[in-house]
Amino acid sequence: MLKSAGTTPKLDIEKIKSDFPILRRKVHGKRLVYLDNAATTQKPKQVIESITKYYENYNSNIHRSVHKLAEEATEAFESSREQVSRFINAASPKEIIFTKNATEALNVACRCISENSLKKGDKIVVTEMEHHSNFVPWQQISKRIGCEFDIVNVDEEGILDEEDFEIKIKNAKVLAFTHMSNVLGTINDAKKLTKIAHREGAIVILDGAQSAPHLPIDVQELGCDFFAFSSHKMLGPTGVGCLYGREHLLLEAPPFILGGDMIKEVHREETKWNDLPWKFEAGTSNIADVIGFGEAIKYLEKVGMERIKEHEQAISQVAIEELSKIGEITLYGPRQHYNRGAVFSFNVGKIHPHDVASILDSEGIAIRSGHHCAQVLMEKLGVQATSRASFYLYNDLDDVFALCKGIRRVQEVLS
Amino acid sequence: MLKSAGTTPKLDIEKIKSDFPILRRKVHGKRLVYLDNAATTQKPKQVIESITKYYENYNSNIHRSVHKLAEEATEAFESSREQVSRFINAASPKEIIFTKNATEALNVACRCISENSLKKGDKIVVTEMEHHSNFVPWQQISKRIGCEFDIVNVDEEGILDEEDFEIKIKNAKVLAFTHMSNVLGTINDAKKLTKIAHREGAIVILDGAQSAPHLPIDVQELGCDFFAFSSHKMLGPTGVGCLYGREHLLLEAPPFILGGDMIKEVHREETKWNDLPWKFEAGTSNIADVIGFGEAIKYLEKVGMERIKEHEQAISQVAIEELSKIGEITLYGPRQHYNRGAVFSFNVGKIHPHDVASILDSEGIAIRSGHHCAQVLMEKLGVQATSRASFYLYNDLDDVFALCKGIRRVQEVLS
Amino acid sequence: MSSDLYKEIILDYYKNPRNKGSLDSPDSSARDSNPLCGDVVEMQLKFLDGKVSDVRFNGDGCAISQASASMLTEMIKGKSIEEVRNLDKNTLLENLGSPNLGAVRIKCALLSLKVMKTALYQYLGESLATRNHHQEEEEKMQTE
Amino acid sequence: MSSDLYKEIILDYYKNPRNKGSLDSPDSSARDSNPLCGDVVEMQLKFLDGKVSDVRFNGDGCAISQASASMLTEMIKGKSIEEVRNLDKNTLLENLGSPNLGAVRIKCALLSLKVMKTALYQYLGESLATRNHHQEEEEKMQTE
């Protein structure tokens, strides 16, 4: 089937598919072709079972209790943290903070920086391809503090305009950008951009919600100061996100949510915060799902992130070819299959994306339509919405062909 | 077995026990006697299965997609919201905001009030029996804004000092208090206190983390302005909390976390927030666990909250009797079994609570030891820590007897 | 045909919209959008002798929202204000031939109804009533 | 005996603590607490000829933390600074007879070691080393 682009052996897709119970489901009597992975991914049975196993065998609150269940739960919970820490190569598990999703992670990062390091007139830089979760917090804090808020352009092909970046990054205090666009599939050269930003003295926040699921990540190599991502977009359960932050930045920062577990001592008049990472984890954590997230990462590591990346590049190559053959289609994002994610936004003539998605749905094909939480980018592309098909490790070329056939069917029905 | 205190038929404990897979587990070769319910409760198979069913059949991101899976997930998610809304008798599902735990819910409430309604010199009132999650946010916002921060006393028996309350509530702008103490089991007369506070013009935040699992709740009848609680303490999964807030207060308030889904429109310079309740639900929600929480509430409703309350009162009556018979035991909290929760904090002579918990654990009995996130109360009680046994619907008198026998064993080992 | 949602009737109204355009001097008009998918619908109404004497819609969006708007114009033209006021979502959905649109697409179908009612209540000067009605309508849609 | 954690040896040191109390003029002393359970341990050290010539502990807390502190005083008394410096947690845990205390209780057992090392490094004037060491030590405990 798929020819591997590199030298690593290709994925055993049939084996992988068989790990995902939902892929056996029929939708409207058709085989489910799930191409909404940029929104959320499906879960392998290993992850689902780890949650069941937790609730059936050792469900307990963590950290503070000394009984057996609590001990087992605490161990599993903290070993998920180590798993995550290794997965992105953080310097220490202390730098791994569990949140409820990538959005909360980005908000925590924004608070960390804004409370201690930002003042009126400072410059915050983002890009036109940001997800609302990495755009609105910076836009609003800029308003509140009175910062300059600059937005780096993307070009025709959906690639970051480097010249514009070089100009806007000058004297910036904060650079927040996405590692990979959830609309265009564009992968930004995070290491290079971070280096330039650091030269200007900026703190760098990398939105890894779309990259962590699809690329090998090494935060120390990338050099970013914060890195945010979500479990549910990488085979893990909903309800868990993660913020990596450099230890000294997290140490200096005020906590985000206040309450149980994030304190060391509470007195009538004052409170002492807990050590890292718990200072940022107030209240009862999402224990079951953090454990499930650890299991998801184990699964990804077993398959191999390098291989997943190559698999998706191979899919991209064919997808670009095949989609381009369809008449009246407008395809957004980079035209080269290498160094882009397998996320394809498109429009079919004047047909509304919701109609595209609905008719594809009736063929069993799940894609997304809308603004994809990237309205600033939509404005730039000059559209209200797009259709978006996004692939993952359990997709194959048959899914690409099914998509193309489905789009032709849409054209038939609506023209 | 249990004689029911009221007229409603008693619980079928054997049937209930059989719904909780973990109760079949052995700990150190002994039957698990789980008495750490105030920390987190166990989950019935109905809840666990609802999560598995979600991931195996209709896992999808919600609200924005038009495909079949998304539709099913959105429907299930929003119908959980209605379930919760009915459970506490909110005026509308719009007033139900899903958070990650009760702690986040209380922080959101604190933000709602503080950003719009608090200024220097205003008075915030809490009580000595608050959990850190309903204490630290108010303490810190008082410091930040320069509010007066008053703490209502509890008396010898762990009951709120009404005279002190009457004095301190005068001219207060905010009253935040717990419906039921997680240490003492004290149930506060929330309706009465709320009425007095409202007379003074205060906004009332009720911490329902311990009451929602154990008592029938009607927020309109109670009259509070905000009510916070946690799924994991009432048979539901970890990772979900809930904030009820009066619609007009939520409408006026700024959002808490910014990003995807909580916006209506994003432009380069400004952003329009989404309608309630989504304005407060940024990023991908904990879809699976919100659905699981709905299932937990269905389970509780089927058993009946009135019956659960009576069951626990019957346990309390025997527990107070039996525990009091043990030599050298100090029992905290109200001595009457009615109108108190089945939460018992105690100390055994000079034996450290951790030793009590560890030795009980070796007998298969899971209790908690420590300050229970209530250090201000510990200070008042004049102790560093207590042991705490807390009961729920699947516990019975055998568990009370096992606990007492275990405590005697602790005394043997350590004296 | 494979796509259950896209009944012949919807396709017909989508491809050959009736009453699309604008009126010279409408007595009332309203416009709203569906934030989730960007559908836009505008409605213009003219009244005579307690009846809707003329109506036009304009808009941009998915087949369902546009077909629904077009069909709605036909449903109300010539009807008494009382009748139009009592027109409910089920009638519209049944006319569209899609009573079970699902939680998401139903918003597309009902946008035109919401806009038309806004224009109507505006004409009647019942601004408060409109607001309440709106809220109810939205709630119903959301909890569908 | 049913409680595996509470070996005879721990119970013995708990019930009959050795070297509990304080020294007249210690060369160094330190105190720390375990925020999770409120255990408090204080250690006082005296040095002579490159050796720990005397040591006392004081404290309040669970049997394990107090037994561990008492036993530790015996383990280091008369030992060279080098030996004491190299003393690691495994040796202490083995001596306690509880190599598998579990993630939570292990903090109780190791509190005394942390306090003793703090006092030692303080005496040696290695404040930075102490800090680094501390961090490592804490991390090890947490990730146990």
Ligand SMILES: Cc1ncc(COP(=O)(O)O)c(C=O)c1O
């Ligand atoms: C690039 C990007 N950033 C942030 C997010 C927000 O992630 P979440 O919804 O899990 O908070 C998403 C996903 O929607 C995304 O694609």
Ligand SMILES: Cc1ncc(COP(=O)(O)O)c(C=O)c1O
């Ligand atoms: C009275 C009370 N309030 C608040 C909380 C906080 O709940 P959570 O840990 O779920 O945020 C708890 C539970 O620990 C509690 O007992």
